[in-house]
Amino acid sequence: MADIELFEVDIWVEVAAKGRVLYFYPSAVASRTGLPVQKVFDRLIQLVDVGYLVVEWEVRCDNYNCPEVLSLSKEPPIGKYFYCEYCDEEIECTPDNTFPRFSFCPGYKEMIKKKVV
Numbered sequence: 412m413a414d415i416e417l418f419e420v421d422i423w424v425e426v427a428a429k430g431r432v433l434y435f436y437p438s439a440v441a442s443r444t445g446l447p448v449q450k451v452f453d454r455l456i457q458l459v460d461v462g463y464l465v466v467e468w469e470v471r472c473d474n475y476n477c478p479e480v481l482s483l484s485k486e487p488p489i490g491k492y493f494y495c496e497y498c499d500e501e502i503e504c505t506p507d508n509t510f511p512r513f514s515f516c517p518g519y520k521e522m523i524k525k526k527v528v
């Protein structure tokens with residue numbers, strides 16, 4: 412059964428692709444659409460599967476107030492350690508400090524920008 416709420420996600424993505432957004436996180440889409448983050452994430456992954464979006468996994472330092480992004484990769488590197496220069500400390504990649512970051516496939520962005528409805 413089609414879940415009509417999910418079109419909200421598609422519309423957000425389409426509008427963002429027309430603008431200056433380079434990448435985004437599911438939390439931003441969830442707060443704009445009012446949908447649960449998990450639901451948004453699942454839909455965004457479907458958009459990755461059809462080739463509209465790309466997902467990368469961002470590992471952030473756990474330490475309070477530390478702004479460092481330690482790694483960006485195609486798969487979440489759970490269990491690996493990364494050195495934080497800011498804290499001078501090794502940080503383990505766990506599900507709690509790893510965040511999916513979405514960006515647009517170049518072809519999708521081109522197509523959306525050209526589209527006239």
Ligand SMILES: [Zn+2]
Pocket residue numbers: 472473474477478479495496497498499
């Ligand atoms: Zn740090």
